[in-house]
Amino acid sequence: MGLTIERTGERDSIAEIAIDFPPVNALDSHGFRALAETVTALGRDPSVHVVILHSAIEKGFMAGVDVKEMTEGGPRAVIAVSRANAEAYAAIYDCEVPVIAAVHGFCLATGVGIAGNADIVVASDDAFFGLPEVDRGGLGSSTQLQRLVPMHKARWAALTCARIPATDLLRWGSVERVVPRAELLTVAREIAAIIAAKSPLVIRRAKESLNAIDPIDVKRSFRREMGFTFELNLTPVADEARQAFVTKQPVGTQPVAGHAVPGQPLTEPVTEKP
Secondary structure: OEEEEEEEOHHHOEEEEEEEOOOOOOEOHHHHHHHHHHHHHHHHOOOOOEEEEEEOOOOEEEEOEOHHHHHHHHHHHHHHHHHHHHHHHHHHHHOOOOEEEEEOEEEEOHHHHHHHHOOEEEEEOOOEEEOOHHHHOOOOOHHHHHHHOOHHHHHHHHHHOOEEEHHHHHHHOOOOEEEOHHHHHHHHHHHHHHHHOOOHHHHHHHHHHHHHOOOOOHHHHHHHHHHHHHHHOOOHHHHHHHHHHHHOOOOOOOOEOOEOOOOOOOOOOOOOOO
């Protein structure tokens, strides 16, 4: 459980990070920071030419944040998770070497953020992408979604919480290959090997230059999204949605600390003595 690093390729020049936080790779603040530190350290290692990110979870790639941490920890936990999440996204984007995301099964919420900030994405034929944030009382990762799908499709997906199959992303050009799941890591390694065989210095400068000419400042854009998320957390809506998700009950039917269930008083009504 956690993060596992394996070195592959010629002269161990490819670093593979397996993300393993059962049951669905919904990371907490510590998990996101660990991912950020690991990616950053590998990028600074001169013996590493390429990084591959993949999931060790059978069902999918990644499915958001640890909602329980945010529900139980209050505003401080929301800030901690949001900051750690942003650090992980930034680490992947700023990694000194190219990052390949190998995606299978579900790729939701932070999964979209991770894949969207990677340099190359390959996916299995059962992979699908989506942002369930609106249904969870939050926002975020639309910045990265817009790097994967056309702008109006991104708006549709964010507003409806619909799921988009990897084959559509292949058609739009944001996913490089769609293959059977059994071939996913093999294909990711083949692409990584092509890059790893090139001049390490030139590849590092190429990654830096591609970031420099990016039309959108993805770190600033995601930080702006988090500001709107925090605004939502100042209302009962976010807590109610997360509580409903944790308890598997419809929104508005479970009491949340500091808020009343609609139609019910938060405390017993005051009545006059006869």
